[in-house]
Amino acid sequence: MRSWWVGSLAAAVMIAMLFFAGSMRVRAENDGVNNHNDQAAATAADVRIDNFSFAPQTLTVAAGTTITWTNRDDIPHSVVSTDGVFKSKVRDTDEKFSYTFAKAGVYPYYCSIHPKMTGKVVVQ
Numbered sequence: 001m002r003s004w005w006v007g008s009l010a011a012a013v014m015i016a017m018l019f020f021a022g023s024m025r026v027r028a029e030n031d032g033v034n035n036h037n038d039q040a041a042a043t044a045a046d047v048r049i050d051n052f053s054f055a056p057q058t059l060t061v062a063a064g065t066t067i068t069w070t071n072r073d074d075i076p077h078s079v080v081s082t083d084g085v086f087k088s089k090v091r092d093t094d095e096k097f098s099y100t101f102a103k104a105g106v107y108p109y110y111c112s113i114h115p116k117m118t119g120k121v122v123v124q
């Protein structure tokens with residue numbers, strides 16, 4: 001009687017493990033689809049502001065791309081075009097600024113609070 005109970009428990013554990021493995025495989029397949037869609041779109045890009053720097057410092061994108069800067073630093077920063085093309089408000093921690101680059105060109109920018117912080121967007 002006892003060995004029957006242990007055998008049933010072992011079978012139940014095996015079935016649970018099969019379900020778990022199956023759900024993991026489905027999740028991995030979905031991730032692959034999402035990555036593919038991101039690459040096909042290519043109309044959005046991100047710049048991270050952290051530790052007094054823009055990363056990537058130089059970002060090259062196709063015309064029509066919207067770039068979103070996110071301040072991940074614990075102090076305020078801004079994103080200001082050197083040539084007056086765009087200008088964010090002061091961005092506190094986790095605040096964002098987005099700008100859509102319609103025309104090809106080189107767009108240098110800096111942080112108005114810390115002018116030594118510089119970056120560049122290259123639009124092709």
Ligand SMILES: [Cu+2]
Binds near residue numbers: 077078112113117
């Ligand atoms: Cu700054």
